[in-house]
Amino acid sequence: MAIYLDNNVGLKIATVDLSAYIQSITLTQTFDEVETTVMGATAHQFSKGLESSTLAVDFLNDWDAAKVGQTLQAAYGTSVTAVIIPVKGTAVGTTNPLYTVSILINNLTPVGSGGPADYASSSLTFTCTSTVAYATTGTW
Amino acid sequence: MPYPTEADLEVLKKLGLAAPDVTPTKKKDEE
Numbered sequence: 395m396a397i398y399l400d401n402n403v404g405l406k407i408a409t410v411d412l413s414a415y416i417q418s419i420t421l422t423q424t425f426d427e428v429e430t431t432v433m434g435a436t437a438h439q440f441s442k443g444l445e446s447s448t449l450a451v452d453f454l455n456d457w458d459a460a461k462v463g464q465t466l467q468a469a470y471g472t473s474v475t476a477v478i479i480p481v482k483g484t485a486v487g488t489t490n491p492l493y494t495v496s497i498l499i500n501n502l503t504p505v506g507s508g509g510p511a512d513y514a515s516s517s518l519t520f521t522c523t524s525t526v527a528y529a530t531t532g533t534w
Numbered sequence: 535m536p537y538p539t540e541a542d543l544e545v546l547k548k549l550g551l552a553a554p555d556v557t558p559t560k561k562k563d564e565e
Contacts, residue, residue: 407545408542408545409538409546410546460551465545468545469545474542475538475539475542
């Protein structure tokens with residue numbers, strides 16, 4: 395697989411497949427830069443600190459059983475597992491790796507946002523509470 | 535990364551869904 399259309403990303407939260415309600419998803423891997431500058435340095439020195447990643451998802455809301463609303467509400471206030479695959483339905487491999495991370499469900503917009511002409515949606519950014527595990531084997 | 539966690543299974547329980555056919559991971563203090 396080379397470049398690909400970003401229209402089939404898979405996302406499971408707490409093992410529940412919410413892919414069909416995602417309009418956009420961004421997993422941002424980052425870590426703290428801890429200053430380690432010492433005497434004699436002529437420039438600031440930084441070292442890798444703790445990982446501090448985020449998972450941003452734009453959902454179309456659905457309050458049906460075990461869909462977006464109920465799943466996130468059930469997970470609210472806890473850290474649950476998010477599993478993301480670039481191309482759902484394609485085997486996990488080096489060209490379609492699996493990303494697994496624990497996310498704190500620390501914000502919800504239960505009634506969504508939007509107006510009379512819009513579908514209710516929720517743009518949420520969750521703080522990751524683990525490192526992002528990258529795997530080229532396994533199942534989504 | 536161990537998956538699903540007990541927190542994941544707790545969500546499934548609240549949703550009334552059956553847990554996937556895997557053994558839940560234990561917390562370190564339970565091992």
